[in-house]
Structure formats: C-alpha cells, structure tokens
Amino acid sequence: AQKVTQAQTEISVVEKEDVTLDCVYETRDTTYYLFWYKQPPSGELVFLIRRNSFDEQNEISGRYSWNFQKSTSSFNFTITASQVVDSAVYFCALSEAYYGQNFVFGPGTRLSVLP
C-alpha cells in the first residue's frame, strides 16, 4: 500500500530563515513518482516538482531544493531565505502509476513565514 507521511503539521519561521519540510513515503513498487505541491490560501494546488524513482539526483530551483534519498524513503524540501509569500500548505505526493491515477497525498505541512 502507498502512504505519505509529513510529520510536521505546522512550521513557523521568520523571514530569511531556511526551512526544511520533511516527507517520508511507503510503496512496494520499484517505479514511482514523487511530487511537491504548494497550496496558497486561494486553494489552488501549484505544482513544484516531480521526481521519478530512478533519479536520485538532488535538484535546486532558485530558493527551492529537494533531497531525494531512496535508502530512507524520504523526499525533503528546503526553502532557502524564506519569504512571506512562501506561506502556504505544502503537500508531498506519491504516484505508482504512469498516468497519475492513484495519486496519494500526505497530510500537508502549513508553513507560516513571519515578517
């Protein structure tokens, strides 16, 4: 069975601090996809990144970086020099299927960046 755990329910940081959001997943498949989505107060889910199970290379995109470690089944997300606009709920998700069905989301981490 698939499962995604985000142990941090809420995190508060002061602007310009770095923050890491944790994600641990469970799957029996050897081929799977991991995602991070941002959900601002407007409610729409915004795609941030996709990673497939064969690509463990870490990725950096501006202030965002992702650390994928299959050995610990983790896919953590770090925001460097956080900004108030980063305040949102962040979801980690797992898909075992090629076309995206059976998308399993974690419970989310609410990030508040204070000025």
Add this chain to the structure above:
Amino acid sequence: GAGVSQSPRYKVAKRGQDVALRCDPISGHVSLFWYQQALGQGPEFLTYFQNEAQLDKSGLPSDRFFAERPEGSVSTLKIQRTQQEDSAVYLCASSLAGTSGDYNEQFFGPGTRLTVL
C-alpha cells in the same frame, strides 16, 4: 481558459439535497481526476477518467457519489442525498496523458467548497 476551471466555487446544501459540481479541464487534456479534500487534510483520490471512460472509481466513498464525463471533456461530480461528512473541497485535475513516454503532470482547478448543513 488557460487552466482548469470549476463551478460553483462555493456551494451550500441542506442535508439530503443533491448537488452537482462541474469541472472544465484544460482543452485537449485526456485524463481527468477528482479529489476530495477535507479541512486540514491532504486531497484524497476519488475517481479518474481517460476521455469518457471512467477507469478508476475506487476512491468514491459511497454509492451516493457519481461522476461522469460523457463527451470526454467537461466532467460532473454528483452527490446524492448529501450528508454533513460530505463537506469538503472537491478538486478537479487534468493531464495531457499522451504516449510520449514522459510523465504527464496533473493541473489542478481552484476547487469547489461544499458545505452541508
């Protein structure tokens, strides 16, 4: 429009009423997904369409929930005899689902917030 649209954005229903939620996917997107997001939770998969075919409805919580996509574009999620536990945000997503070998990301709509009194 450029993105996935959903209507209405907000719906209040009395317990026992039937409701219909609409999703307009991105033009040309083959796959369409419905999710239910309870307050403070992550979205949970309800059902999946490829064109007009409903390929997976394993997430529908009861037989009061019904989804259709008769012409392979617009989809409607219908909930009959609504109950308070149906209160949630219902999200729709679409993806291109081509055969190029690349994973097709899901694009989400803004959701419909359903409140059952």
